Amino acid sequence: MRQDPAARITLHRNWDDYHLLRLETPDIAAEAKPGQFLMIRISDALDPLLRRPISLHAREGGAVEIFFQVAGRGTALLAQKKEGEALDILGPLGRGFDLGTDVQGKTAFLVGGGRGIAPLFFLSRELRTRGAKVKILYGGKSLRDLPARERFLRDGADIACATDDGSFGRAGFVTGLLEAEIGNAAPDLLFVCGPDPMMRATARIAQARGIPAQISLESVMGCGFGACWGCVKRIARGDGGRWRKICEDGPVFLADEILWDGDA
């Protein structure tokens, strides 16, 4: 965990409002693990004030990559950054996914919804390096919301897609695709990132089938490193549930320990 006040942008690609930035930052890249994130200073000025949390999409040598969708003022400004500019970043932050001691020969489903696909590319590479059999289940509103698909394919990943409007892959939510795939052959492990309702539904599916699932949560954050206590989620660890910090205790939690809003 460190600050790099000048991580140079060496690549910027975009697909409509989805953007990929590669940042040259050797020390942070060396420490980075799948599921961790950066806090990125969007502006030198005081408005917008806060850094933005963005998950790590990949590591490429001494660089890390982020993949994000323009969703508000911060990401809109980030999307305007050009190759050659430098960003002030903190990272790698958070605990990331728990890859366990031995995933050799195990099957893992990685379920991503929309921009939630971002951390799963890094994870997919890491799991496959360790000998796991990985299947990507990727959902979006429409084909245009699946811009990361081609990169997974180029990387040799096994990938299936779902679109809400049926414009590509299976029609319907990615959770429907997940249930169908589990029906064929249940995986040993499940990793999930996407919108809250999708993660919640996925957690239910995993729990009903007894499949251990790790879920990467998103939140507005004040600092990203545990100081402000602003990004909490109700997490039960043998204590009935407490507000735990997404930035420091997460952002990845087990499906079994997350208490979703409205649950008892």
Place this chain on the structure above:
Amino acid sequence: MTPDLATDLGFLKLRNPVLAASGTFGYGSEFAPFMNLAGIGGIVVKGLYYAPREGNPPPRLVETAAGLINAIGLQGVGVEKFAAEVLPGLRTIGTAVVVNVCGDDDDEYLRVIDFLDRREGIAAYELNISCPNVKKNGLCPALRPDTTRALVARCKAASRRPLIAKLSPNVTDIAEIARAAEAGGADGISLINTLLALAVDADTRRPKLANTFGGLSGPAIKPIALRMVYQAASAVQIPVIGLGGIASGVDAVEFLIAGARAVQVGTASFVDPAATVRIVGEISAFCERRGIARASDLVGTLRI
């Protein structure tokens, strides 16, 4: 010549006038990866109640124009865990440790002080009589002179350590409250805490914070903080510690000029985790540029 930043509050001597503000610096250790903690004048630890505290449900934060509204609800570990797990590490840093003391009622403040008085390694208490988040309507003792004076007096009589009263800006006459804290026996006052605020979601017509109200901090509040520090410093003899939106060395210098003997840096530490040490360096550079030998020479020099 290197300017002299040493700061004497009378009851407490600091290496330099920059402290990390309560509630924005966690328990200190969170910042160790990013900065030299010994390089700042002191750390005011996150508000401490006697028992562990749950805090408010999310959303707890809303970003506003050059500002931040928070309603954390003072989630924290309580005195036992603080003394066992946090204080030992804080003591080894080599900077002044000030504990921000909270209470739901007068007795709880006294219980926290009684517990901490029996531990070593604390330089002073900052009495948090001004947090607007705990109760929904933002009520706190610092809103009235009589409750301010009474609570400060009870805590001062019970405490073996210096007491700084942290004041609320959500009052009509800050000078009156500052005088009440002084009359109650406070060794110093710090201000301003956050401004009671509301953020509205126009689409849902609901408050953006689960707690409805929160406290506004950040650069947006600096002019209000400067005005209140000036008014308070003009009203009392005890040292004033200024805070509210400080993000640079020049910001800090402005507070010294307005009458603060020391400053606290809060929200800026979220944006730039090394903000406190950076500001120490920037104050020094400012003094050097202007040929000011001692930073303390700036205090209360506003020309009106």
